[in-house]
Amino acid sequence: MDNKSLENESLQNVKSVLKFLNLVHELKYSVRRGWERRGVEGAETISGHMYAMAMMTFLLPNNSNLDRLKCLQLTVIHDLAECIVGDITPHDGIPEEEKHRREDEAMKDICELVGGEQGQLMQELYKEYETKATPEAKFVKDLDRFDFIFTAFDLEKKRNKPREFQDFFDHMEGQFEHPLIQELVKGLNEERNQYGTNSK
Template identity: 30%
Template sequence: MDNSQLQDRLEFLRRAERLKDTLRSGHTTEGRTESVADHTWRLTLLVITFSDLLPNVDLLRLLKICVLHDLGEAINGDIPAPFQTGAAPKSDKERADFESLLSTLPAHLKSEFLSLWDEYENIESNEAQIAKALDKIETLIQHNQGRNPKGFDYAFNLDYGKQYTDAVPLASQLRALIDKDTAANAAHSQRGG
């Protein structure tokens, strides 16, 4: 492989680094605004931690989907779930942004990465279904664990992504445990705590 091909891949990685500065609506335990890269890291850790409870799963494929699923947000940022409205779905813009990030990669990688992103977005495989469900689980964990600003809408999380978490038995079981924390945080927040 010549140096220009290596440089093209390095350029992709340099551009993808923007995900570290792309902020989400959640906060860490210390109160710092969470980045999309923070979320992606813990989603992959979540998958690895529970992989022994996910039978008949291509773990490498699942991890690739998790790493790539929000990468398009490096260009125009994350849109928090409560604000995902409008004529064009979030995924249309995010896919276009993702494609632009891939522009320096060789055709076979562009094709693989886009295929995995589409698989996730359209929930076309068992791995995509698990990734979608655990993506929601990671968000719920962070919202409960983080030091969120006053007025944070914990109650929204009681329904957030339920159709995805209900579709995966492990996610549904995790959700039942997490929803207890969410309900307690919502009640505490309503009391002005």
């Protein structure tokens, strides 16, 4: 391959990567629609949700059986398809199978923009999370659920409306598997119960 061909290939790769980065950038402004439906103004963004999950991976101790880096990578991949398909909620009336089809197609397009071994890694991480094929993927799903109820309680305090999102807590009850997250859920519920009592 001559130098001109190498330059053209490099330019094409740069254009593709910039397109990928533009898509990712949209997640900074894309609001999680479930909160919007509940009348929450200034609700969290998709990227804010993923960032919170990513920070929680640092809570894993050094002697954990889980791969902390893998968990971190999974948190920033798990909702990436939403930069194309948007935040599809159960209220949208889209069958679960169709939702997954759209997200799978979006991830394929995203990973093709990145290309090479990097794009392949992103695709593998996405599939790992979707199939819950590893302990790390299951842990990250716990983080996803925990951030949901953590945010719910945070909003209850900010809006001064104790128990406003009780239905979210009811829906998530008993769905946490990892001992670390179970302890966090227990502590959060205790704090929330105390807040509800003091607010009466």
